[in-house]
Protein backbone atom coordinates (compact mmCIF):
# COMPACT_ATOMS: atom_id res chain seq x y z
CA UNK A 1 0.00 0.00 0.00
CA UNK A 2 1.33 3.46 -0.96
CA UNK A 3 1.92 5.69 2.02
CA UNK A 4 1.24 9.43 1.76
CA UNK A 5 3.64 11.41 3.93
CA UNK A 6 2.92 14.23 6.36
CA UNK A 7 4.23 15.65 9.63
CA UNK A 8 1.15 15.10 11.77
CA UNK A 9 -2.22 13.39 11.41
CA UNK A 10 -5.05 14.30 13.78
CA UNK A 11 -7.58 11.47 14.05
CA UNK A 12 -11.06 12.85 14.70
CA UNK A 13 -12.17 16.37 13.81
CA UNK A 14 -14.54 16.80 16.76
CA UNK A 15 -14.02 18.83 19.91
CA UNK A 16 -10.38 18.11 20.72
CA UNK A 17 -9.41 17.33 17.13
CA UNK A 18 -10.68 20.66 15.79
CA UNK A 19 -8.90 22.60 18.54
CA UNK A 20 -5.68 20.63 17.97
CA UNK A 21 -5.92 21.22 14.20
CA UNK A 22 -6.41 24.96 14.76
CA UNK A 23 -3.37 25.14 17.06
CA UNK A 24 -1.14 22.88 14.92
CA UNK A 25 -2.00 24.79 11.75
CA UNK A 26 -0.64 27.97 13.35
CA UNK A 27 2.84 26.47 13.54
CA UNK A 28 5.17 27.55 10.76
CA UNK A 29 6.28 24.85 8.35
CA UNK A 30 4.24 21.99 9.81
CA UNK A 31 2.27 19.84 7.38
CA UNK A 32 -1.00 18.98 9.12
CA UNK A 33 -3.68 16.47 8.11
CA UNK A 34 -7.04 15.95 9.86
CA UNK A 35 -9.14 12.82 9.31
CA UNK A 36 -12.79 12.50 10.37
CA UNK A 37 -15.07 9.48 10.02
CA UNK A 38 -18.22 11.61 9.51
CA UNK A 39 -18.76 14.91 7.68
CA UNK A 40 -17.63 18.36 8.78
CA UNK A 41 -19.53 19.15 12.03
CA UNK A 42 -21.92 16.23 12.48
CA UNK A 43 -24.53 15.15 15.02
CA UNK A 44 -22.85 11.96 16.31
CA UNK A 45 -20.04 13.41 18.42
CA UNK A 46 -19.96 14.34 22.08
CA UNK A 47 -20.16 18.04 21.13
CA UNK A 48 -23.60 17.87 19.49
CA UNK A 49 -26.60 19.66 20.97
CA UNK A 50 -26.50 23.44 20.44
CA UNK A 51 -24.89 24.56 23.71
CA UNK A 52 -22.42 23.59 26.40
CA UNK A 53 -22.21 25.08 29.86
CA UNK A 54 -19.07 27.13 30.46
CA UNK A 55 -18.15 27.89 34.03
CA UNK A 56 -14.98 28.74 35.87
CA UNK A 57 -16.48 28.02 39.30
CA UNK A 58 -16.09 24.29 38.89
CA UNK A 59 -17.62 22.03 41.52
CA UNK A 60 -14.66 19.71 41.11
CA UNK A 61 -12.36 22.20 42.83
CA UNK A 62 -9.18 23.85 41.61
CA UNK A 63 -7.75 21.20 39.25
CA UNK A 64 -9.42 22.69 36.23
CA UNK A 65 -9.44 26.42 36.91
CA UNK A 66 -6.22 27.34 35.09
CA UNK A 67 -7.19 25.15 32.10
CA UNK A 68 -10.55 26.89 31.96
CA UNK A 69 -9.09 30.38 32.32
CA UNK A 70 -6.62 29.71 29.49
CA UNK A 71 -9.49 28.27 27.45
CA UNK A 72 -11.54 31.41 28.05
CA UNK A 73 -8.78 33.45 26.39
CA UNK A 74 -8.65 30.97 23.51
CA UNK A 75 -12.47 30.99 23.10
CA UNK A 76 -12.25 34.75 22.71
CA UNK A 77 -9.38 34.37 20.22
CA UNK A 78 -11.39 31.81 18.23
CA UNK A 79 -14.29 34.29 18.11
CA UNK A 80 -12.02 37.09 16.93
CA UNK A 81 -10.29 35.01 14.26
CA UNK A 82 -13.48 33.43 12.93
CA UNK A 83 -15.77 36.45 13.33
CA UNK A 84 -18.43 34.13 14.86
CA UNK A 85 -20.28 34.18 18.19
CA UNK A 86 -19.14 31.16 20.20
CA UNK A 87 -19.00 32.13 23.87
CA UNK A 88 -22.05 33.86 25.37
CA UNK A 89 -20.77 35.19 28.68
CA UNK A 90 -24.19 35.37 30.28
CA UNK A 91 -23.10 33.95 33.65
CA UNK A 92 -23.69 30.53 35.17
CA UNK A 93 -25.97 30.11 38.18
CA UNK A 94 -25.39 27.17 40.52
CA UNK A 95 -28.53 26.81 42.61
CA UNK A 96 -28.72 24.37 45.53
CA UNK A 97 -29.80 24.15 49.15
CA UNK A 98 -27.49 26.18 51.40
CA UNK A 99 -24.50 24.04 52.43
CA UNK A 100 -24.83 21.64 49.46
CA UNK A 101 -21.30 20.14 49.13
CA UNK A 102 -20.79 20.85 45.40
CA UNK A 103 -21.94 24.42 45.88
CA UNK A 104 -19.60 24.86 48.84
CA UNK A 105 -16.69 23.56 46.72
CA UNK A 106 -17.55 25.96 43.91
CA UNK A 107 -17.75 28.88 46.35
CA UNK A 108 -14.34 27.84 47.76
CA UNK A 109 -12.93 27.78 44.21
CA UNK A 110 -14.16 31.26 43.24
CA UNK A 111 -12.76 32.68 46.45
CA UNK A 112 -9.39 30.92 46.10
CA UNK A 113 -8.89 31.98 42.47
CA UNK A 114 -10.50 35.42 42.66
CA UNK A 115 -13.14 34.51 40.06
CA UNK A 116 -15.77 37.28 39.66
CA UNK A 117 -18.99 36.09 41.28
CA UNK A 118 -22.05 36.90 43.35
CA UNK A 119 -23.73 34.93 46.11
CA UNK A 120 -27.53 35.15 46.10
CA UNK A 121 -29.87 34.52 49.00
CA UNK A 122 -33.23 32.78 48.57
CA UNK A 123 -35.01 36.12 48.38
CA UNK A 124 -32.54 37.62 45.89
CA UNK A 125 -32.86 34.54 43.71
CA UNK A 126 -36.65 34.75 43.68
CA UNK A 127 -36.54 38.45 42.83
CA UNK A 128 -33.80 38.40 40.18
CA UNK A 129 -34.50 35.03 38.50
CA UNK A 130 -38.26 34.47 38.67
CA UNK A 131 -37.90 31.96 35.77
CA UNK A 132 -36.64 29.49 38.41
CA UNK A 133 -39.15 28.24 41.00
CA UNK A 134 -36.98 28.54 44.08
CA UNK A 135 -37.49 26.30 47.11
CA UNK A 136 -37.11 27.62 50.65
CA UNK A 137 -33.44 27.36 51.63
CA UNK A 138 -32.11 27.45 48.05
CA UNK A 139 -29.19 29.82 47.49
CA UNK A 140 -26.97 30.42 44.46
CA UNK A 141 -23.56 31.25 43.17
CA UNK A 142 -23.44 33.35 40.00
CA UNK A 143 -20.16 32.71 38.16
CA UNK A 144 -19.84 35.90 36.13
CA UNK A 145 -17.35 34.38 33.67
CA UNK A 146 -19.69 31.46 33.06
CA UNK A 147 -22.22 31.13 30.26
CA UNK A 148 -22.96 29.09 27.19
CA UNK A 149 -20.69 27.86 24.40
CA UNK A 150 -21.98 27.02 20.93
CA UNK A 151 -20.21 23.74 20.22
CA UNK A 152 -21.08 23.21 16.55
CA UNK A 153 -20.07 26.80 15.73
CA UNK A 154 -16.84 26.34 17.69
CA UNK A 155 -15.86 23.14 15.89
CA UNK A 156 -16.75 24.61 12.49
CA UNK A 157 -14.73 27.76 13.25
CA UNK A 158 -11.62 25.88 14.41
CA UNK A 159 -11.74 23.61 11.34
CA UNK A 160 -12.23 26.53 8.95
CA UNK A 161 -9.29 28.38 10.49
CA UNK A 162 -7.10 25.27 10.37
CA UNK A 163 -7.90 24.84 6.70
CA UNK A 164 -7.29 28.52 5.98
CA UNK A 165 -3.87 28.08 7.64
CA UNK A 166 -3.07 25.20 5.27
CA UNK A 167 -4.22 22.06 7.10
CA UNK A 168 -5.68 19.38 4.83
CA UNK A 169 -8.92 17.88 6.14
CA UNK A 170 -10.51 14.64 5.00
CA UNK A 171 -14.12 13.85 5.93
CA UNK A 172 -16.20 10.66 5.69
CA UNK A 173 -12.92 8.80 6.09
CA UNK A 174 -12.80 6.42 9.06
CA UNK A 175 -9.35 5.59 10.38
CA UNK A 176 -9.06 1.81 10.60
CA UNK A 177 -5.92 1.47 12.70
CA UNK A 178 -2.64 3.06 13.66
CA UNK A 179 0.76 1.39 13.83
CA UNK A 180 3.92 2.84 15.35
CA UNK A 181 7.05 2.13 13.32
CA UNK A 182 10.65 3.29 13.87
CA UNK A 183 10.29 5.84 11.04
CA UNK A 184 6.81 7.15 11.92
CA UNK A 185 3.20 6.22 12.54
CA UNK A 186 1.14 4.55 9.85
CA UNK A 187 -2.49 5.71 9.91
CA UNK A 188 -4.63 3.43 7.77
CA UNK A 189 -7.99 4.77 6.57
CA UNK A 190 -10.76 3.55 4.30
CA UNK A 191 -9.26 5.82 1.60
CA UNK A 192 -5.56 4.94 1.85
CA UNK A 193 -2.77 5.25 4.38
CA UNK A 194 -0.55 7.99 5.80
CA UNK A 195 2.94 7.89 7.24
CA UNK A 196 3.23 10.70 9.79
CA UNK A 197 5.94 11.73 12.24
CA UNK A 198 3.21 11.99 14.87
CA UNK A 199 -0.44 11.02 15.21
CA UNK A 200 -2.86 12.76 17.56
CA UNK A 201 -5.66 10.44 18.68
CA UNK A 202 -8.67 12.70 19.38
CA UNK A 203 -11.40 10.20 18.65
CA UNK A 204 -13.62 10.72 21.70
CA UNK A 205 -16.06 7.91 22.46
CA UNK A 206 -14.47 5.78 19.72
CA UNK A 207 -10.94 5.99 21.21
CA UNK A 208 -10.79 2.41 22.46
CA UNK A 209 -11.30 1.11 18.92
CA UNK A 210 -7.94 2.63 17.88
CA UNK A 211 -6.19 2.50 21.26
CA UNK A 212 -7.10 -0.78 22.99
CA UNK A 213 -4.78 0.19 25.87
CA UNK A 214 -7.57 2.59 26.93
CA UNK A 215 -10.07 -0.28 27.29
CA UNK A 216 -9.93 -0.55 31.06
CA UNK A 217 -9.79 3.20 31.59
CA UNK A 218 -12.66 4.53 29.47
CA UNK A 219 -16.39 3.85 29.71
CA UNK A 220 -19.18 5.56 27.83
CA UNK A 221 -21.76 7.45 29.82
CA UNK A 222 -25.01 8.49 28.21
CA UNK A 223 -26.10 12.12 28.46
CA UNK A 224 -29.54 13.18 27.27
CA UNK A 225 -30.61 16.68 26.31
CA UNK A 226 -34.12 18.16 26.43
CA UNK A 227 -35.53 21.55 25.44
CA UNK A 228 -38.76 23.07 26.74
CA UNK A 229 -41.02 25.89 25.55
CA UNK A 230 -41.76 28.57 28.12
CA UNK A 231 -44.92 30.66 27.79
CA UNK A 232 -42.68 33.76 27.89
CA UNK A 233 -39.59 32.98 25.77
CA UNK A 234 -38.20 36.51 26.26
CA UNK A 235 -37.71 35.73 29.97
CA UNK A 236 -35.40 32.86 28.98
CA UNK A 237 -33.32 34.87 26.49
CA UNK A 238 -29.54 34.96 27.11
CA UNK A 239 -29.67 38.57 28.41
CA UNK A 240 -32.04 37.55 31.22
CA UNK A 241 -31.46 33.88 31.91
CA UNK A 242 -27.93 32.57 32.68
CA UNK A 243 -26.75 29.03 32.08
CA UNK A 244 -27.50 27.01 35.20
CA UNK A 245 -26.85 23.96 37.34
CA UNK A 246 -29.56 23.07 39.81
CA UNK A 247 -29.59 20.49 42.57
CA UNK A 248 -32.92 19.61 44.15
CA UNK A 249 -32.85 16.56 46.43
CA UNK A 250 -31.06 13.89 44.44
CA UNK A 251 -32.04 15.46 41.10
CA UNK A 252 -29.42 17.41 39.16
CA UNK A 253 -30.62 19.70 36.36
CA UNK A 254 -28.43 21.71 34.00
CA UNK A 255 -29.21 23.92 31.09
CA UNK A 256 -28.77 27.00 28.99
CA UNK A 257 -30.79 30.00 27.89
CA UNK A 258 -32.87 30.09 24.76
CA UNK A 259 -30.55 30.45 21.78
CA UNK A 260 -33.31 29.71 19.25
CA UNK A 261 -35.82 32.25 20.56
CA UNK A 262 -38.55 29.78 21.53
CA UNK A 263 -37.14 27.03 23.77
CA UNK A 264 -34.50 26.72 26.48
CA UNK A 265 -32.41 23.72 27.43
CA UNK A 266 -33.14 21.99 30.75
CA UNK A 267 -31.86 18.46 31.25
CA UNK A 268 -31.61 15.78 33.87
CA UNK A 269 -30.44 12.27 33.29
CA UNK A 270 -32.06 8.97 34.22
CA UNK A 271 -29.79 6.18 35.47
CA UNK A 272 -28.37 5.04 32.18
CA UNK A 273 -26.24 1.89 31.96
CA UNK A 274 -22.54 2.32 31.20
CA UNK A 275 -21.45 1.28 27.69
CA UNK A 276 -18.18 0.46 25.97
CA UNK A 277 -18.91 1.34 22.36
CA UNK A 278 -21.00 4.12 20.75
CA UNK A 279 -22.81 1.53 18.60
CA UNK A 280 -24.53 0.21 21.78
CA UNK A 281 -25.84 3.56 23.09
CA UNK A 282 -29.65 4.05 22.79
CA UNK A 283 -30.72 6.55 20.14
CA UNK A 284 -33.45 8.22 22.20
CA UNK A 285 -35.02 8.65 25.64
CA UNK A 286 -37.99 6.41 26.36
CA UNK A 287 -41.44 7.99 26.49
CA UNK A 288 -41.57 7.40 30.26
CA UNK A 289 -38.25 9.17 30.76
CA UNK A 290 -39.42 12.19 28.78
CA UNK A 291 -42.65 12.44 30.79
CA UNK A 292 -40.70 12.31 34.06
CA UNK A 293 -38.13 14.90 32.95
CA UNK A 294 -40.93 17.16 31.71
CA UNK A 295 -42.80 16.94 35.02
CA UNK A 296 -39.66 17.91 36.91
CA UNK A 297 -38.93 20.78 34.52
CA UNK A 298 -42.47 22.12 35.03
CA UNK A 299 -41.93 21.98 38.80
CA UNK A 300 -38.61 23.84 38.62
CA UNK A 301 -39.35 26.53 36.01
CA UNK A 302 -42.10 29.10 35.70
CA UNK A 303 -44.64 28.74 32.90
CA UNK A 304 -43.01 25.81 31.14
CA UNK A 305 -44.81 23.34 28.90
CA UNK A 306 -43.84 19.86 30.25
CA UNK A 307 -43.52 18.22 26.83
CA UNK A 308 -39.92 18.49 25.54
CA UNK A 309 -40.01 20.26 22.21
CA UNK A 310 -36.67 18.68 21.28
CA UNK A 311 -34.64 15.85 22.76
CA UNK A 312 -31.47 13.98 21.89
CA UNK A 313 -29.24 11.33 23.43
CA UNK A 314 -25.44 11.47 23.31
CA UNK A 315 -22.42 9.74 24.79
CA UNK A 316 -19.08 10.75 26.19
CA UNK A 317 -16.01 8.76 27.26
CA UNK A 318 -15.41 8.94 31.02
CA UNK A 319 -12.53 7.98 33.25
CA UNK A 320 -13.48 6.84 36.77
CA UNK A 321 -12.34 10.10 38.41
CA UNK A 322 -13.20 12.27 35.37
CA UNK A 323 -9.62 13.48 34.88
CA UNK A 324 -8.78 13.47 31.15
CA UNK A 325 -6.00 11.55 29.45
CA UNK A 326 -3.32 13.87 27.99
CA UNK A 327 -0.46 11.68 26.92
CA UNK A 328 2.55 11.40 24.62
CA UNK A 329 3.73 7.81 24.05
CA UNK A 330 7.27 6.78 25.02
CA UNK A 331 8.36 7.01 21.37
CA UNK A 332 6.83 10.49 21.15
CA UNK A 333 4.94 9.44 18.04
CA UNK A 334 1.41 9.14 19.43
CA UNK A 335 -0.35 11.90 21.37
CA UNK A 336 -3.63 10.82 22.97
CA UNK A 337 -6.28 13.13 24.38
CA UNK A 338 -9.36 11.31 25.65
CA UNK A 339 -11.79 10.80 28.52
CA UNK A 340 -13.21 14.33 28.71
CA UNK A 341 -15.79 12.83 31.08
CA UNK A 342 -18.86 14.95 30.39
CA UNK A 343 -17.25 18.27 31.30
CA UNK A 344 -14.43 18.79 28.82
CA UNK A 345 -15.93 21.02 26.16
CA UNK A 346 -15.23 24.15 28.15
CA UNK A 347 -11.49 23.43 28.40
CA UNK A 348 -11.01 21.87 24.97
CA UNK A 349 -9.04 24.85 23.56
CA UNK A 350 -6.43 24.25 26.26
CA UNK A 351 -6.33 20.56 25.31
CA UNK A 352 -5.80 21.55 21.67
CA UNK A 353 -2.92 23.81 22.66
CA UNK A 354 -1.36 21.02 24.72
CA UNK A 355 -1.75 18.62 21.79
CA UNK A 356 0.26 20.99 19.57
CA UNK A 357 2.93 21.40 22.26
CA UNK A 358 3.22 17.63 22.75
CA UNK A 359 3.54 17.09 18.98
CA UNK A 360 6.41 19.61 18.97
CA UNK A 361 8.06 17.81 21.91
CA UNK A 362 7.55 20.87 24.13
CA UNK A 363 6.57 20.87 27.78
CA UNK A 364 2.98 21.65 28.78
CA UNK A 365 1.26 22.87 31.92
CA UNK A 366 -0.86 19.68 31.98
CA UNK A 367 -1.33 18.07 35.38
CA UNK A 368 1.09 15.08 35.48
CA UNK A 369 -1.86 12.92 36.64
CA UNK A 370 -3.33 13.22 33.10
CA UNK A 371 -0.50 11.13 31.56
CA UNK A 372 -1.54 7.62 30.58
CA UNK A 373 0.86 5.66 32.85
CA UNK A 374 -0.37 7.73 35.82
CA UNK A 375 -3.99 7.24 34.75
CA UNK A 376 -3.47 3.46 34.55
CA UNK A 377 -1.73 3.44 37.94
CA UNK A 378 -4.61 5.41 39.47
CA UNK A 379 -7.22 3.16 37.86
CA UNK A 380 -6.59 0.32 40.29
CA UNK A 381 -7.36 2.61 43.23
CA UNK A 382 -10.39 4.37 41.81
CA UNK A 383 -13.95 3.59 42.79
CA UNK A 384 -16.83 2.88 40.42
CA UNK A 385 -17.51 5.13 37.42
CA UNK A 386 -19.50 8.20 38.41
CA UNK A 387 -21.92 10.02 36.15
CA UNK A 388 -22.54 13.72 35.77
CA UNK A 389 -21.46 16.34 33.35
CA UNK A 390 -20.69 19.95 32.40
Ligand SMILES: Cc1cc2nc3c(=O)[nH]c(=O)nc-3n(C[C@H](O)[C@H](O)[C@H](O)COP(=O)(O)OP(=O)(O)OC[C@H]3O[C@@H](n4cnc5c(N)ncnc54)[C@H](O)[C@@H]3O)c2cc1C
Pocket residue numbers: 011012013014015016017035036037038044045046047049051052053054173174175176202203204205206207210223224225314315316337338339340341342343344345346347389390
Ligand atom coordinates in the same frame (compact mmCIF):
# COMPACT_ATOMS: atom_id res chain seq x y z
C1 LIG B 1 -24.92 15.70 26.12
C2 LIG B 1 -23.61 16.21 26.61
C3 LIG B 1 -23.59 17.37 27.37
C4 LIG B 1 -22.37 17.89 27.79
N1 LIG B 1 -22.34 19.06 28.48
C5 LIG B 1 -21.16 19.68 28.71
C6 LIG B 1 -21.14 20.98 29.23
O1 LIG B 1 -22.19 21.57 29.50
N2 LIG B 1 -19.93 21.59 29.41
C7 LIG B 1 -18.76 20.96 29.09
O2 LIG B 1 -17.69 21.56 29.26
N3 LIG B 1 -18.75 19.70 28.58
C8 LIG B 1 -19.92 19.06 28.37
N4 LIG B 1 -19.95 17.82 27.82
C9 LIG B 1 -18.69 17.13 27.51
C10 LIG B 1 -18.08 17.53 26.20
O3 LIG B 1 -19.03 17.95 25.26
C11 LIG B 1 -17.29 16.32 25.68
O4 LIG B 1 -16.45 15.89 26.72
C12 LIG B 1 -16.44 16.66 24.47
O5 LIG B 1 -17.25 17.16 23.44
C13 LIG B 1 -15.66 15.41 24.00
O6 LIG B 1 -14.81 15.77 22.95
P1 LIG B 1 -13.97 14.68 22.14
O7 LIG B 1 -13.10 15.43 21.20
O8 LIG B 1 -13.33 13.74 23.10
O9 LIG B 1 -15.06 13.85 21.33
P2 LIG B 1 -15.88 14.29 20.03
O10 LIG B 1 -16.19 15.74 20.07
O11 LIG B 1 -17.01 13.34 19.89
O12 LIG B 1 -14.85 14.07 18.83
C14 LIG B 1 -14.39 12.81 18.44
C15 LIG B 1 -14.36 12.82 16.93
O13 LIG B 1 -13.55 11.75 16.46
C16 LIG B 1 -14.20 11.18 15.34
N5 LIG B 1 -13.69 9.81 15.20
C17 LIG B 1 -13.78 8.81 16.12
N6 LIG B 1 -13.19 7.69 15.67
C18 LIG B 1 -12.72 7.98 14.45
C19 LIG B 1 -12.01 7.21 13.47
N7 LIG B 1 -11.70 5.92 13.68
N8 LIG B 1 -11.67 7.81 12.30
C20 LIG B 1 -11.98 9.13 12.08
N9 LIG B 1 -12.66 9.88 12.96
C21 LIG B 1 -13.02 9.33 14.14
C22 LIG B 1 -15.66 11.26 15.70
O14 LIG B 1 -16.51 11.11 14.59
C23 LIG B 1 -15.73 12.66 16.32
O15 LIG B 1 -15.95 13.65 15.34
C24 LIG B 1 -21.15 17.23 27.46
C25 LIG B 1 -21.19 16.04 26.72
C26 LIG B 1 -22.41 15.55 26.30
C27 LIG B 1 -22.43 14.29 25.49
